[in-house]
Amino acid sequence: MTVTLKDIARAVGKSVTTVSSALNDYDDVSEETKALVRRVAREMGYTPNIAAQRLRKQRTDTLGLILPTFGPRFSDPFFSELLAGIGNESSANGFDLLVSTQAPGPDEDEAYRRVVSGRRVDGLLVVRTRRNDPRIAFLVEQNFPFVAFGRTEQDFDFPYVDEDCVLGMKLVIQHLIDLGHRRIAFIAAPSDLMFATYRLTGFRQAMEENGLPLDESLILVGDMTQRSGHRLAGELLDRPDRPTAIAACNDLMALGAMTAAQERGLMVGQDIAITGFDDIPPAQYSHPPLTTVHQPIYRIGRMICDMLIKCINGEALVERHILLQPSLIIRRSGGG
Amino acid sequence: MTVTLKDIARAVGKSVTTVSSALNDYDDVSEETKALVRRVAREMGYTPNIAAQRLRKQRTDTLGLILPTFGPRFSDPFFSELLAGIGNESSANGFDLLVSTQAPGPDEDEAYRRVVSGRRVDGLLVVRTRRNDPRIAFLVEQNFPFVAFGRTEQDFDFPYVDEDCVLGMKLVIQHLIDLGHRRIAFIAAPSDLMFATYRLTGFRQAMEENGLPLDESLILVGDMTQRSGHRLAGELLDRPDRPTAIAACNDLMALGAMTAAQERGLMVGQDIAITGFDDIPPAQYSHPPLTTVHQPIYRIGRMICDMLIKCINGEALVERHILLQPSLIIRRSGGG
DNA sequence: CTTGACACCTGAAACGTTTCGGTTTATAAT
DNA sequence: ATTATAAACCGAAACGTTTCAGGTGTCAAG
Numbered sequence: 001m002t003v004t005l006k007d008i009a010r011a012v013g014k015s016v017t018t019v020s021s022a023l024n025d026y027d028d029v030s031e032e033t034k035a036l037v038r039r040v041a042r043e044m045g046y047t048p049n050i051a052a053q054r055l056r057k058q059r060t061d062t063l064g065l066i067l068p069t070f071g072p073r074f075s076d077p078f079f080s081e082l083l084a085g086i087g088n089e090s091s092a093n094g095f096d097l098l099v100s101t102q103a104p105g106p107d108e109d110e111a112y113r114r115v116v117s118g119r120r121v122d123g124l125l126v127v128r129t130r131r132n133d134p135r136i137a138f139l140v141e142q143n144f145p146f147v148a149f150g151r152t153e154q155d156f157d158f159p160y161v162d163e164d165c166v167l168g169m170k171l172v173i174q175h176l177i178d179l180g181h182r183r184i185a186f187i188a189a190p191s192d193l194m195f196a197t198y199r200l201t202g203f204r205q206a207m208e209e210n211g212l213p214l215d216e217s218l219i220l221v222g223d224m225t226q227r228s229g230h231r232l233a234g235e236l237l238d239r240p241d242r243p244t245a246i247a248a249c250n251d252l253m254a255l256g257a258m259t260a261a262q263e264r265g266l267m268v269g270q271d272i273a274i275t276g277f278d279d280i281p282p283a284q285y286s287h288p289p290l291t292t293v294h295q296p297i298y299r300i301g302r303m304i305c306d307m308l309i310k311c312i313n314g315e316a317l318v319e320r321h322i323l324l325q326p327s328l329i330i331r332r333s334g335g336g
Numbered sequence: 337m338t339v340t341l342k343d344i345a346r347a348v349g350k351s352v353t354t355v356s357s358a359l360n361d362y363d364d365v366s367e368e369t370k371a372l373v374r375r376v377a378r379e380m381g382y383t384p385n386i387a388a389q390r391l392r393k394q395r396t397d398t399l400g401l402i403l404p405t406f407g408p409r410f411s412d413p414f415f416s417e418l419l420a421g422i423g424n425e426s427s428a429n430g431f432d433l434l435v436s437t438q439a440p441g442p443d444e445d446e447a448y449r450r451v452v453s454g455r456r457v458d459g460l461l462v463v464r465t466r467r468n469d470p471r472i473a474f475l476v477e478q479n480f481p482f483v484a485f486g487r488t489e490q491d492f493d494f495p496y497v498d499e500d501c502v503l504g505m506k507l508v509i510q511h512l513i514d515l516g517h518r519r520i521a522f523i524a525a526p527s528d529l530m531f532a533t534y535r536l537t538g539f540r541q542a543m544e545e546n547g548l549p550l551d552e553s554l555i556l557v558g559d560m561t562q563r564s565g566h567r568l569a570g571e572l573l574d575r576p577d578r579p580t581a582i583a584a585c586n587d588l589m590a591l592g593a594m595t596a597a598q599e600r601g602l603m604v605g606q607d608i609a610i611t612g613f614d615d616i617p618p619a620q621y622s623h624p625p626l627t628t629v630h631q632p633i634y635r636i637g638r639m640i641c642d643m644l645i646k647c648i649n650g651e652a653l654v655e656r657h658i659l660l661q662p663s664l665i666i667r668r669s670g671g672g
Numbered sequence: 673c674t675t676g677a678c679a680c681c682t683g684a685a686a687c688g689t690t691t692c693g694g695t696t697t698a699t700a701a702t
Numbered sequence: 703a704t705t706a707t708a709a710a711c712c713g714a715a716a717c718g719t720t721t722c723a724g725g726t727g728t729c730a731a732g
Contacts, residue, residue: 004718015682020720025612030680032672047453051390052718055687060387064436067423074420075617077411083419084410087403089436091447093485095454098398099435101423111427117383119338120432226621253623262623281411282618285562285591322488351712356690366710388688393715617682 003044011040016023023048031065060320062096063308064110066123068128069101070223076252077280078297079127080216081279084151085301086125088194093309109134116144123308129160129194149300150194159311161322162305165277168326169202169247170209172275173183174290175244175328177210179336181273185218185236187229187253199249199277218243222253229256237264238274244272244335251276251283251292258286258333273335284331291334300324337601339380339583346572359384398432399644401435402447404464405437406559412588412632413616415463418485421637422461429645431458445470452480459644462483465530466497484642486530495647497639497658501613504629504662505538505583506545508611511627511664512581513546515672516607520574521554521570521579523565523589535585535613554579558589565589570595573608580608581670585618587628589610594669609671620667627670629662636660 005023009016014033019221022029022037028272029037048324056059065086067079083099090097103109112135115121122145126135129150139146140156148160176184186203189196200219207214222228229248236243236261246261248254260269266272269288276292277282283290303322310317329336345352350369358365358373360363365373371598390396401539403415408448426433428452434457438444446523458481465486475482476492479515484496485516511521522539525532536555541548557571558564565584572594582597589613592608594604603626612619612628619626639658646653666672 005720006718007356014721017682017684017721023683024720028680033680045453047450047455049391049718050454051387051396052455052687053720054387054715055385055391056719058687062437067419069420069423072420073617073635074415075413075416077413080409080416081409083403083435084405085425085435087435091436091438094532097435099419099423099433101420114383117338117381118386120386121715143684210552210593229681230621255618259621259625276477281409282562282591285566285595287594287595287623305599342688352702353688353691353712353714354710357711360690369710385688388717389690392689392691394717449712551717 003046004049006044008037008041008044008046009046012036014167016311035264039071057243058119060120061094061327062098063305064115064124065098065100065127066108066115066124067101067110068104068266070103070225074101077282078250078252078278079281081297082127082301085298086305087301089302089305091310093233093306095309100174104130106263108137112138116142120252121135122312123147124307125304130192131194131197132192133194136191145308145311147304147311149304153192158306159320161300161307161324162195163300163324163326165198165326166205168259168328169276170206171326171328172247172277172291172293172334173206174210175330175334175336176247176275177206177212179245179273179334181245182213182252183215183218183241184245184247185220185256187232187236187246187248188219188221189223189224189249189253196249203247203270212275212320222249224250224252226252226256226259229253230260231256233257233260233274234263237266242272242330243298245274246272247275251278251280251290254290254292254333256285269332269335274333276333279329286304286333288332292329294329295326296324338385339382340385341382342378344373344377344382347380348372363539391455394455396432396458396459397430398434399426400434400436400460402435402444402451402670403435404440404444404458406439406561406609410437412552413491413618414586414588414614417616418463418637421634422641423637425638425641426645428644431645435628438508445474445637448474452478456569458648459483461640461644466526466528467530467533469530479646481642482636483645483647485640488530493651493656495643496657497636497643497660498531499631499636499660499662501534501662502541503537504613504631505535506542507662507664508545508583508613508627508629508670509539509542511556511666511672512609513542513548513671515581515670517581518548519550519551519554519577519579520581520583520588521556523557523568523572523582523584523593525560525585525589526557558585560586560588562588562592562595565592566596566608567592569593569610570599570603573597573602575598581610582608583611585613586616586624589618590628590669591618591622591624594626605668605671610669612669617666619665622669625669626633628665631662632660 009019018156022034124146127149133152220232279294345355358370374511467489556568584625615630
């Protein structure tokens with residue numbers, strides 16, 4: 001029913017080898033034969049069986065991406081944009097993209113193992129790196145091609161793209177301080193996440209450099225969802241000595257925080273300053289629009305994908321470690 | 337370097353056949369041998385080469401999903417949640433998920449062709465159906481297993497899950513009418529999208545059933561993004577005879593519309609009612625929270641995935657066509 | 673007339689599984 | 703003592719490619 005090389009070979013009266021060579025444009029096939037084979041292949045509706053190609057070539061032409069999802073209501077504009085970047089870049093290079101969703105934990109490690117040792121993919125993209133990231137340790141140990149979005153504290157050398165989040169957060173906090181804020185609260189993210197650590201560091205550094213006291217009770221840890229930003233900001237705002245500004249570790253939590261402030265009758269950007277980080281699309285359309293730090297998410301998706309494909313093809317990377325410079329996006333939620 | 341059945345066979349002193357049978361738990365292998373083989377396989381770190389399995393079994397154990405993305409800033413909470421549902425269900429059933437991102441158009445058709453005829457996947461999930469959907473026509477014609485999220489106007493019988501959007505939209509509009517609104521604007525979506533058509537129909541029916549005149553100038557067509565909701569609502573609100581309520585075809589546009597209203601100093605839910613559709617997570621955390629129609633997106637993801645796997649396995653579906661009942665979620669943006 | 677070079681083509685092996693159709697051995701039934 | 707049955711195992715083919723190592727036949731150079 002499905003047409004194979006053998007069928008074409010029979011149709012054109014040549015060997016399977018010749019047909020294969022013709023289709024792969026090898027130069028020991030005459031031009032006429034190539035033309036004939038190609039025409040017949042098209043007419044018969046031939047498409048190569050990729051399982052066979054893969055088995056033979058020991059390559060899958062597939063990239064893997066394991067998305068860290070938390071619970072069923074997974075909704076992260078950040079990842080949809082990243083996915084678009086990765087998806088477009090990989091398909092532009094003829095690679096398939098295998099996506100799997102896994103919450104961090106043993107199942108996630110297992111997923112990496114399965115994908116790597118089953119040789120399901122030629123390389124992996126790892127996103128949202130952690131301080132002590134078992135995925136990276138595993139991939140380095142296996143010597144399996146991968147590119148990360150984010151760094152790690154482990155002492156491995158691997159290709160990555162990251163944004164300088166310490167600097168990014170310092171930019172926002174400095175902005176708030178310049179606006180006169182002294183009591184600034186920080187809604188952090190779990191400290192095992194590398195970017196969360198950097199952003200918290202940026203916060204601490206900015207406060208210190210400006211000689212401001214650091215009230216540890218103003219640092220709360222959320223889980224990066226809007227819901228959690230909402231809850232934690234509510235808690236902060238209900239205190240007798242509420243902060244005058246809240247800097248969130250990511251936009252989603254900042255958006256949740258804005259709601260909490262508004263529920264308490266506060267004018268965001270006036271009665272209270274709220275800032276985010278990432279510059280996801282909704283940040284621009286919130287009310288008021290969110291002051292944040294821009295990350296070129298789509299472009300990062302393309303970059304890591306492109307780097308990975310180069311690694312797989314054995315090409316040298318011009319830059320193995322890319323640290324993007326952040327830029328502050330001043331909108332109205334931060335006041336000023 | 338990588339360990340194959342042959343290596344295990346050599347190690348345990350049995351044939352490749354026996355090893356394979358043991359690992360597949362066939363019943364013509366003794367229990368001792370099975371145990372031995374399994375232990376050795378584990379010790380040697382064996383994982384089957386899936387390309388070989390696929391070639392042999394003529395199955396890929398992979399599901400395909402081609403996401404309709406529009407432009408680089410693709411950020412749709414709807415799809416991330418759907419993806420989580422699909423991803424979790426497929427991996428729970430031992431299926432891989434091949435994701436590709438494509439804007440509708442010739443490239444998209446090509447992507448479907450490639451995936452189907454290269455037998456890269458055992459079945460496809462098609463989302464966001466269109467009135468005249470070439471993807472569905474193609475898949476039906478090819479007799480390729482697929483399940484759709486959404487219906488179509490074409491006369492094909494295929495398995496789908498959908499929500500009754502006509503009814504859903506009638507529910508919201510009736511709610512607005514009950515609240516006393518008469519001039520209700522509608523921000524629609526491109527009419528080739530099936531769900532957009534249904535929702536518009538729901539709007540028209542509700543107006544008609546309540547004997548309200550239908551001002552065609554109050555129906556604007558957006559592209560489902562927050563940006564577009566923002567722009568169109570702005571346009572509506574700047575008219576001398578502005579509507580008292582705006583019903584958007586989806587939450588994202590409603591969220592954008594809320595911003596537009598707020599920029600003009602209007603209190604959403606009081607000076608103007610705004611409603612959405614889908615109940616994506618941010619709808620709950622907007623300020624004010626969004627009155628909308630709930631769709632169990634995550635669950636729908638699991639359902640279509642589950643149905644597809646049944647189709648692939650040749651099991652009969654208990655229900656080939658599932659039409660979910662919508663439920664109105666009354667929050668504050670709609671007033672009342 | 674031989675030799676070498678060249679263009680074009682091909683058989684067979686290999687990739688790692690699964691599965692069909694056996695065989696062998698032990699045991700039970702006649 | 704023979705035959706049937708069952709348990710445990712195995713060889714070889716097959717899935718559809720790619721590629722290695724040739725093999726023709728033609729033609730020009732020696």
